[in-house]
Amino acid sequence: MSSPTFSPLYQQIKTLLLEALQSGAWRPGTAIPSEMDLASRYKVSQGTVRKAIDELASENLLFRRQGKGTFVATHGERQVRFRFLRLAADSGEPGAVERQLLEFRRARAGAEVARMLELKAGDPMVVIKRLLVFGGDPVVLEEVWLPGTLFKGLTAAAVSDHRGALYNLFETQFGTRMVRAEEKLKAAAADKASGALLKVESGHPLLAVERVSYTYSDKPVEWRRGLYKTDGYFYKSELG
Amino acid sequence: MSSPTFSPLYQQIKTLLLEALQSGAWRPGTAIPSEMDLASRYKVSQGTVRKAIDELASENLLFRRQGKGTFVATHGERQVRFRFLRLAADSGEPGAVERQLLEFRRARAGAEVARMLELKAGDPMVVIKRLLVFGGDPVVLEEVWLPGTLFKGLTAAAVSDHRGALYNLFETQFGTRMVRAEEKLKAAAADKASGALLKVESGHPLLAVERVSYTYSDKPVEWRRGLYKTDGYFYKSELG
DNA sequence: GAGTGGTCTAGACCACTAG
DNA sequence: TAGTGGTCTAGACCACTCC
Numbered sequence: 001m002s003s004p005t006f007s008p009l010y011q012q013i014k015t016l017l018l019e020a021l022q023s024g025a026w027r028p029g030t031a032i033p034s035e036m037d038l039a040s041r042y043k044v045s046q047g048t049v050r051k052a053i054d055e056l057a058s059e060n061l062l063f064r065r066q067g068k069g070t071f072v073a074t075h076g077e078r079q080v081r082f083r084f085l086r087l088a089a090d091s092g093e094p095g096a097v098e099r100q101l102l103e104f105r106r107a108r109a110g111a112e113v114a115r116m117l118e119l120k121a122g123d124p125m126v127v128i129k130r131l132l133v134f135g136g137d138p139v140v141l142e143e144v145w146l147p148g149t150l151f152k153g154l155t156a157a158a159v160s161d162h163r164g165a166l167y168n169l170f171e172t173q174f175g176t177r178m179v180r181a182e183e184k185l186k187a188a189a190a191d192k193a194s195g196a197l198l199k200v201e202s203g204h205p206l207l208a209v210e211r212v213s214y215t216y217s218d219k220p221v222e223w224r225r226g227l228y229k230t231d232g233y234f235y236k237s238e239l240g
Numbered sequence: 241m242s243s244p245t246f247s248p249l250y251q252q253i254k255t256l257l258l259e260a261l262q263s264g265a266w267r268p269g270t271a272i273p274s275e276m277d278l279a280s281r282y283k284v285s286q287g288t289v290r291k292a293i294d295e296l297a298s299e300n301l302l303f304r305r306q307g308k309g310t311f312v313a314t315h316g317e318r319q320v321r322f323r324f325l326r327l328a329a330d331s332g333e334p335g336a337v338e339r340q341l342l343e344f345r346r347a348r349a350g351a352e353v354a355r356m357l358e359l360k361a362g363d364p365m366v367v368i369k370r371l372l373v374f375g376g377d378p379v380v381l382e383e384v385w386l387p388g389t390l391f392k393g394l395t396a397a398a399v400s401d402h403r404g405a406l407y408n409l410f411e412t413q414f415g416t417r418m419v420r421a422e423e424k425l426k427a428a429a430a431d432k433a434s435g436a437l438l439k440v441e442s443g444h445p446l447l448a449v450e451r452v453s454y455t456y457s458d459k460p461v462e463w464r465r466g467l468y469k470t471d472g473y474f475y476k477s478e479l480g
Numbered sequence: 481g482a483g484t485g486g487t488c489t490a491g492a493c494c495a496c497t498a499g
Numbered sequence: 500t501a502g503t504g505g506t507c508t509a510g511a512c513c514a515c516t517c518c
Contacts, residue, residue, distance in 0.1 A: 006495075008506060034484060045508045050485085058298075060480060066485050067515030084479050183477040186470035187427040187445035205427035205445040211479075230426035237477055239324050239421040239451075240300060246514075248487060274503060285489045290504085306504050307496030487513070494506070 013042055014052035021061060021072060022216040024175050028074035032062065035070070061179065061216075075167040075178070084167065084181060084213075085132075086236045087139065087228060095135035102197075103129035104156035106148060113145050116212050117220045124148030128159055128166075131197055138198050139233055142209075142226035150176055150221060167213075176221060181213040185235065188227065198229045207235055253282055254292040261301060261312060262456040264415050268314035272302065275310070301419065301456075315407040315418070324407065324421060325372075326476045327379065327468060335375035342437075343369035344396035346388060353385050356452050357460045364388030368399055368406075371437055378438050379473055382449075382466035390416055390461060407453075416461060421453040425475065428467065438469045447475055 017032075026032050035053065039046045053070055056062045060083075064070050075084075082088065089095075107125050114121040125148050132140035144166065146154070151174055162169040171177040188208040195202045207228035215221050228235065257272075266272050275293065279286045293310055296302045300323075304310050315324075322328065329335075347365050354361040365388050372380035384406065386394070391414055402409040411417040428448040435442045446467045453462035468475065 010506075036484085047509090048507060051506085053485095064485065065516085067483080067517080069484060086477070086479070179480075181479040183479060185425065185447065185475040185477060186473075187447045187468075189445050203443070205429050207425065207427045207447075228427075235425040235477075237326070237423040237425060237475075239326070239423060240419075250487075276503085287490090288488060291487085293504095304504065305497085307498080307502080309497095309503060481518090482516105483518105484516075485514085487511100489511080490509095492506100492508080495504085497501105497503075499500090 009044055010048045010051040010055075013038075013044060013049055014055055016042065017052055017056060018061075018216060021056075026072050028072045028171050028177060029076065031069040031071050059179070073177075075165050075171055082236075084165070084178070085140075087233050088236050089134065090232050090234060098133040100131040100133060101128070101156060101160045102131055103127070104159060109145075113223050116223050117145070117147060119147060126151050126154050130159075134233070137229075137232070139229045140226055141194050141197050142224055145223040147221060150174065176215055178213045178222065179215055181211050181222075184210045186210075190227070194227050198227065200229060200231070204229075206230070209235075249284055250288045250291040250295075253278075253284060253289055254295055256282065257292055257296060258301075258456060261296075266312050268312045268411050268417060269316065271309040271311050299419070313417075315405050315411055322476075324405070324418070325380075327473050328476050329374065330472050330474060338373040340371040340373060341368070341396060341400045342371055343367070344399060349385075353463050356463050357385070357387060359387060366391050366394050370399075374473070377469075377472070379469045380466055381434050381437050382464055385463040387461060390414065416455055418453045418462065419455055421451050421462075424450045426450075430467070434467050438467065440469060440471070444469075446470070449475075 017038075020026055020032075032038075033041070035046050035049050038049045042049065053062060053064070057064055057070075060073050062070050063073050105127050107127050109117070109119050109121055109123045109125050111121045113119070113125065114123060126146045128144040128146070130142060130144075131138050132142070151170070154174070158169065158173065159166070167178045186208045188206050190198065190200050190202055190204040190206050192202045194206070195204060198206070200206070207230050209224075209226045209228055211222070211224040211226070212220050213222040213224070257278075260266055260272075272278075273281070275286050275289050278289045282289065293302060293304070297304055297310075300313055302310050303313050345367050347367050349357070349359050349361055349363045349365050351361045353359070353365065354363060366386045368384040368386070370382060370384070371378055372382070391410070394414070398409065398413065399406070407418045426448045428446050430438065430440050430442055430444045430446050432442045434446070435444060438446070440446075447470050449464075449466045449468055451462070451464040451466070452460050453464070455461050
């Protein structure tokens with residue numbers, strides 16, 4: 001009556017599945033138990049489990065393969081490659097992407113970063129500065145801030161050597177999977193240093209992209225600030 | 241066997257519902273028949289109708305209200321106000337938005353617009369140029385290109401006088417509902433004319449936003465090119 | 481053929497809205 | 500109280516994958 005705390009069964013199942021994902025019991029890329037299995041385990045009908053999985057699949061935490069099973073989503077697939085880096089070449093896809101590590105250091109969180117990542121100012125951080133080069137053309141200059149406690153063993157060598165997205169490294173080596181992110185875009189003028197790296201004049205217009213990434217349960221775990229050169233490239237946004 | 245043309249029942253129902261929406265038989269904002277009604281009409285179970293409606297709701301073509309019914313989505317609601325204009329003020333929401341009509345004319349489609357909107361070069365177009373002002377601050381300068389045949393009776397007065405989004409005007413007066421859009425973003429420098437209107441120096445960095453909007457069945461029906469001032473405002477993007 | 485996800489049904493009951 | 504969408508069940512059958 002007075003307490004409107006009604007929660008459908010499938011939501012409760014969804015919570016249980018989320019906890020299993022979050023705990024790392026089911027690793028990225030591997031299959032989770034079948035719907036029938038989960039149904040009998042949780043003492044509900046298959047349809048109820050199905051609805052819970054449906055929601056997790058639509059949030060890109062799981063993906064289904066008819067006839068094979070349901071799997072934990074991963075950042076290792078080609079499909080995801082442009083889901084978090086929404087930059088495309090004016091003429092089709094950008095070619096091979098090369099990642100140049102410019103700087104790797106440990107630092108203390110400033111007030112701004114601390115607020116964004118729900119940390120305390122002064123908390124230990126890892127800072128990565130790098131350049132993304134598309135087919136020989138330097139296009140993205142970015143700085144990545146990560147909580148030092150979560151990424152304790154991260155080294156410059158690991159970042160330098162990894163293949164594919166940073167997020168792939170994070171999930172395979174540190175068990176932290178980025179689930180979604182929010183970006184704020186502004187236009188900015190290149191300063192001398194960033195212009196030199198991106199091979200444009202000082203004052204050249206660039207896209208300034210600020211990102212906060214979240215893992216399970218909407219926990220923010222990464223802050224990025226990037227400068228994108230948009231000569232020959234564009235940022236793609238879908239409105240629905 | 242050889243023809244893999246298998247289509248689930250609910251997809252066929254979805255197609256029927258889409259046709260009803262597209263034909264204008266169900267007007268924006270009004271209720272569609274109940275699930276039970278549709279189920280008996282199409283000779284399927286309620287669950288099958290439900291799944292079809294679920295998909296249309298997730299695509300924002302319909303929305304449900306428990307206890308009341310299922311309604312045709314509309315651009316008239318507050319909720320939608322920042323779904324297609326993804327600009328927010330650094331400090332909270334932008335205040336009242338004022339729309340200043342700068343120019344209204346008829347023209348012929350150039351090669352580029354024709355390609356974007358799947359028209360022929362030389363086809364009649366309506367061109368709207370306007371300025372969006374947030375609480376006294378000019379922030380967006382944009383040009384809107386529309387197929388002349390679809391918006392035959394559109395007048396400068398109608399555009400000037402309307403309240404709310406242009407898309408609201410389009411759907412109430414012309415029966416054309418914008419369903420989704422794709423935007424390409426670049427950074428650009430203000431020229432003299434646009435700088436004057438947006439009250440920035442010539443050369444000031446701006447966000448250049450190019451949009452193609454689609455109505456039902458992925459038919460493109462609008463092309464826009466806008467310049468956004470991002471001093472005090474940002475473009476919000478969600479990655480999932 | 482066995483196991484998985486995907487579709488469809490029929491019926492029961494719950495939550496919400498409105499007269 | 501009647502009507503709507505929302506949840507849950509149990510069972511049948513289909514489509515796909517792999518052995």
